Amino acid sequence: MAARQTRFLIREKVFIVNLFKTLTNFPNRVERVRINFAREFPGQKVPSERTIYRLVDKFETKYTVENLHKGNSGPRRTARTDVVVRQVENVVTRDCRVEYDRPPNTSRRNELNLSKSTWNRILRNDLNFTCYRLIRAQHLNLQLGDMEKRFRMCEHLKDLPDDELVKTAFTDEASFCLDGSVNIRNCTRYIKSRRNGGAGWRGLVKNFLHETQKFPEKVMVWIGSCCGQLFGLKFVEGILNSVGYQDHIRNVCIPQLKGLNNGTLDGITFQQDGANIHRQPAFLD
Structure with missing residues (x-):
């Protein structure tokens, strides 16, 4: 050497x-x-x-003793040229103006056929762009006071001691559509952040919209958590009605909750949201 x-x-x-x-x-x-x-x-x-x-x-x-090779040494830039940087800027700016059902350009898949590292370096270092992803949020009925009810529930949970909070049975479900609906992870747009002189997320709100078909085929996954353990895992194809929900709670969830709490339901608080099947009189009784 x-x-x-x-x-x-x-x-x-x-x-x-x-x-x-x-x-x-x-x-x-x-x-x-x-x-x-x-x-x-x-x-x-x-x-x-x-x-x-x-x-x-x-x-x-x-006529100098300085290093004349400074700035010309090391690997040459073959991808992050000025032309490619401008092309990337034009592509991501155009994507911010179209509906997101169109396949977006991301680091893993882009029409310029750039590698993941080159794409990310151009956006982060050359353009100072920030990545924004689609956000899904549950619709709240303000006329029925849904927002106020959520605040009251949060205040109640915040004041609970740890020994009572750990015995609260939290349940939730998630639906997975089988009709080819877009995956949020694939819905990416790039735009210059506000601190770098751009519009930030405000430049995406009007166009970042996805329309889905009514009553798509889907699978729902329901599960609960209590005493540091999971319980009641259930897969449902289609829609879960109140009868099926009550049978699942009575025959599956309650026995499992007793098994997590030394064979009794003493001290267990069962939490659920305000879905229609949760508020049926027969179930509440």
Whole structure:
């Protein structure tokens, strides 16, 4: 393996050239330069005869002792060129103006056929763009006071001691559509953030909309959590009605909750949202 070349500071290079020029009429001036360099810069490696001659020749031909290869060394940029950066900017700006049912351009799949690393570096380092993803939120009926009810429930849970909170049976469900609905992870748009002079998410709200068909085929997954354990896992194809929900609670969830709480339901608080099947009189009784 070749020895690593010693790098000299600019002031060290200037000292070598000036001293070499000053000692024109002295014999063995190269050796004198090496001796004086060791005295002037103790601890620094003394330049070789070849290095001294190369520095002097560079000064006489290039009129400088600085590194002329600075900025031109290392791997060349073949993808992050100015043209490609402008193309990426045009693509992501155009995507922000169209509905998101159109296949978007992302780091994993883009019409410019750029690699994931190149795409991300251009957006992050060259364009200062921020990634925004689609957000789904449950519709709240403000006229029925849904927002106020949520606030009251949050205040109640916040005031509960830990030993009571851990015995609260939280339940929830998630539906997975089988009709080819878009995956939120694939719905990505890039736009310059507000702190970098862009519009931020406000530039996406009007166009970031997805329309789905009515009553799509889907599978629902229902599960609960209590006492640090999961219970009541159930897969439902289609719609779960109140009768099926009551049977599941009575025959599956209650026995499992008793098993998590030493064979009793004492101290267990069963939490559920305001869905219609949760508020049937027969179930509440």
